[in-house]
Amino acid sequence: DFDAGDLPVMLADIAAAKAAGLAGVVLGVQGADERLDTGLLRQLLEAARPLPATLHRVIDVVPDPMAALDHAIALGFERVLTSGAEPAAPDGAALIRAMVARAGGRVSVMPGCGLEPGNVAALVRATGVSEVHAACASPAPGARAFSDFDPPGGRFVTDPAKVRAMVAALDGVTP
Structure with a gap:
C-alpha cells in the first residue's frame, strides 16, 4: 500500500535514475479506489522529465484498464507495460489488441x-504490438538470491541463448 512516506523515496529514485544517465523510468501508483492515482503520477512524471516513462503493470490490476490507458496517454507516458490483465500476456491477447487499437499510436502498448x-x-x-518485454532468464544455481522473485538457492540471470532464440522467433514478424 502506498503511503505519504513513499513519495519522497520515489522522487529520490527518479533523481538517482536521471543522475545515473538511465534511459527511462517505470512508474505506477494506484489510489485507495484502486484506480490510477493520476495526481501522483503527474508529479512523478514531471520529476522524471525529460526521461521517457513507462506505466508498469498496475494497469493490469485497476478496475478499468481501458480508462487507465486513456489516463496514461493524457499524462504523457511513452509506453504501457501490460499482460492484458491476465497472469501471462498470451492469455491477455484480446485486451492487448483492444489497447493497441484504442491507443492508436499515441502510446506504445x-x-x-x-x-x-x-x-x-x-x-x-x-x-499488433511493435515491441515486447521478456526476461529471457534462467536460474543460476548457487548464485546469491536478490529477491523473492529468485528461485530458492539461486537467482535468475539473463540467458544469452534465450535472448538469441527470442530475437530469432521475432525475425521477420510483422504485426
Whole structure:
C-alpha cells in the first residue's frame, strides 16, 4: 500500500535514475479506489522529465484498464507495460489488441510476462504490438538470491541463448 512516506523515496529514485544517465523510468501508483492515482503520477512524471516513462503493470490490476490507458496517454507516458490483465500476456491477447487499437499510436502498448520464443511471434501477430518485454532468464544455481522473485538457492540471470532464440522467433514478424 502506498503511503505519504513513499513519495519522497520515489522522487529520490527518479533523481538517482536521471543522475545515473538511465534511459527511462517505470512508474505506477494506484489510489485507495484502486484506480490510477493520476495526481501522483503527474508529479512523478514531471520529476522524471525529460526521461521517457513507462506505466508498469498496475494497469493490469485497476478496475478499468481501458480508462487507465486513456489516463496514461493524457499524462504523457511513452509506453504501457501490460499482460492484458491476465497472469501471462498470451492469455491477455484480446485486451492487448483492444489497447493497441484504442491507443492508436499515441502510446506504445508493450506486452510482458510469460513471453517465450515459442509464443512471442503469435502474440505480436494477434495484437499488433511493435515491441515486447521478456526476461529471457534462467536460474543460476548457487548464485546469491536478490529477491523473492529468485528461485530458492539461486537467482535468475539473463540467458544469452534465450535472448538469441527470442530475437530469432521475432525475425521477420510483422504485426
